Amino acid sequence: MQEISLQGQGRPRIVIVGCGFGGLFAARALRRAPADVLVIDHNNFHLFQPLLYQVASAALAPADIALPIRTILRHQPNAAVMLGEVEQVNLAAQYVHAGDSRVPYDYLILAPGAVDNYFGHSEWHGFAPGMKEVEDATLIRSRMLLSFETAEIESDPTERAAHLAFIIVGGGPTGVELAGAIKELAVDVIARDFRVADTRRARVILVEAGPRLLPALHADSSERALKQLHDLGVEVLLGKPVTAIFEDGVEVGGERIRSYNVIWAAGVRASPLVSTLDAELGPGGRVKVAPDCSIPGYPNAFVIGDAAYLVDSATGQPVPGVSQGALQMGKYAARVIEEELVGNRASATRAHGFHYKDLGSMATVGKSRAVVEIGRLHFGGLLAWFAWMALHITVLIGFRNRIAVLTSWIYSYVFFRRGSRLITGLAPTKVKQPIAPATSTSQPPSP
């Protein structure tokens, strides 16, 4: 165990674990704080997760939605960045374990995010990858594109159908958006690229255990999204829990559906890191935080984002595990800390507690289709789609990324193409044995 050296400017240190929306906006909000801010993340980049499904569906390249954390914070002198995996936190002694060393803190903001929740069936992960990291998305992309390739050279119609079937488990925003994107890929983008397989007839099946899609939104939006998916040709199964997942399909409602492309979007739980804390856990393994987002008994340690469970006293509703929630909690924790460092007394913001501002929800269902809820205003269609695009472009961090994503979107809209159709990282052995395509000659090989 290596105790770290402590040469420094003698200012208190704020350690932020995780650089998603919560951690990043906390770090930025602390730019004027009289403290040294240290951001620790296991990636060297901030990932814009709301668009990760577009990497999985070959519309965007990973670099389009990821920006190095160092680049984002380069002009913030009081911020340093560390690449590392935090495995343990000692709240009493006020340090975190990262790798082989301990990093002490005066204030701690834990924003480790969430991981896929297989509800006890971790063995499903191999058959049905989720979508949290860049590597997940590129794996899903490669498997999906490889399936089309295999379908093209597969002679057995049953096998071919299984390669042209895509099952998305989970009817939340990720599942809805991914289902629409994959169906569009198969119908509009790649259909003319294949000679044998009719990718237009690829089945995209969205399975939701609950009674409706987008449970976080209102019923009318669920209806709207359902209709839009039907218009696209996506099959939606509601009230049908998945009871088993195999390498070649799923079992849903007693029925078995064959597919070599099962994708998990059915839910998340808090990062395992928080289970090591001296703190009570709530639903989804989230830390039951105090109204000020701190860990009960440790006022200098905060948990934010979808690793935290907090029932907003104003609304009686738990803060949703969405980007907005993490972002607002991050700014809130930062304000509390800065007030205390500057004022040297209990922060008024802390006393007031965190309250979530619902700025609305939206989901897109493929090209020129989306649903939007802003307060009492609920609408869909083209206008909603433009609103969805405008918001995501605005929130997306990094000038270059905005340009890249926008041009990619315009390009796909105009030319029905997608720019990132690469099969990478798969061992060649994974390539299915090819057999003859339709254009094979009728002349037997001459002796």
Added chain:
Amino acid sequence: MQEISLQGQGRPRIVIVGCGFGGLFAARALRRAPADVLVIDHNNFHLFQPLLYQVASAALAPADIALPIRTILRHQPNAAVMLGEVEQVNLAAQYVHAGDSRVPYDYLILAPGAVDNYFGHSEWHGFAPGMKEVEDATLIRSRMLLSFETAEIESDPTERAAHLAFIIVGGGPTGVELAGAIKELAVDVIARDFRVADTRRARVILVEAGPRLLPALHADSSERALKQLHDLGVEVLLGKPVTAIFEDGVEVGGERIRSYNVIWAAGVRASPLVSTLDAELGPGGRVKVAPDCSIPGYPNAFVIGDAAYLVDSATGQPVPGVSQGALQMGKYAARVIEEELVGNRASATRAHGFHYKDLGSMATVGKSRAVVEIGRLHFGGLLAWFAWMALHITVLIGFRNRIAVLTSWIYSYVFFRRGSRLITGLAPTKVKQPIAPATSTSQPPSP
């Protein structure tokens, strides 16, 4: 062994193995041929290898320089694409083995390309990856960026220096361009992103066993490139063969240089596939082809690109293993085949033999530096750099890719940034244990 089904239009089949420049331009040149063209490649995309070094140096995303083969050939009705690895060729019986099945042909064009040549030291591959595939480039990129991260948190100065040292083995175009790009990355792009490590002082060492850089070009261009690299701050070792490579450095000229980033650009040999042929091999394991690029004794089987060895009877010089050579050989083989299929007699083009047209050579040495040779005209500097860019943008395939690359280049030129600085695909265990950065607090953890 699965014999393929033979339903088809009764036209002769031309099988093209490999879709680099040679295979792709052969396939396109056959668009009007009365035959079925089948392109087999182990990737689903054509890779623009001349720019692969920009992926390795975080300037471009893989998708910027790769385009699905199906998309390129979608409007060519007589062309089909198959994803698969060709392991064996039976010239006598006229079929190729791909995976578990045999694909018969009437004409064969072998364009499998080349692989890195470690000259008998295959154990070096793990320490010094080469750059042939997308995965190679992203691995080099991730290792390089991870080294900067490690240097930032490394306390031991010797270790830190080893992480800030980059050794490129081989002074050909790839080595020269990579060395310049990495030095620019360290000096211009990321310097301000780090608080502790001074990336400006990163050593980039280019090691060439021969007496001069760019041996394929003329001496004055070698001098020019050498001066440009010196201006950039790249250290160049000439006439110094690498005698050993370890995990943490190389041995060159008896001296040991420590570095955790050794990259292999010292040479290639023909794809192992051609060693299975009933054909005589020349330098670099290349097939000694007849003047018409066919395999002696098998007039319907051609080998093109850097898998072929051919001394041009007009110049007495071997055709160089560059894009232009592959491209011209591909068009030539296609013309020979089409003439014979249409005319039903020996092709005049075949009788005339293949002759390489040297359209010139160029290499870039980082921003606004390059060397160009067109015939007797040799020049360098900004003009050469613009010529280099113009040519690569023009030859780059795919409208979208051209836009993406051009905008990335303009962006980096204006903002000194690079768009693809992602560390991906590395196991978290590979992340070195972090220790305290400079901004650590002087206050001991309060009890």
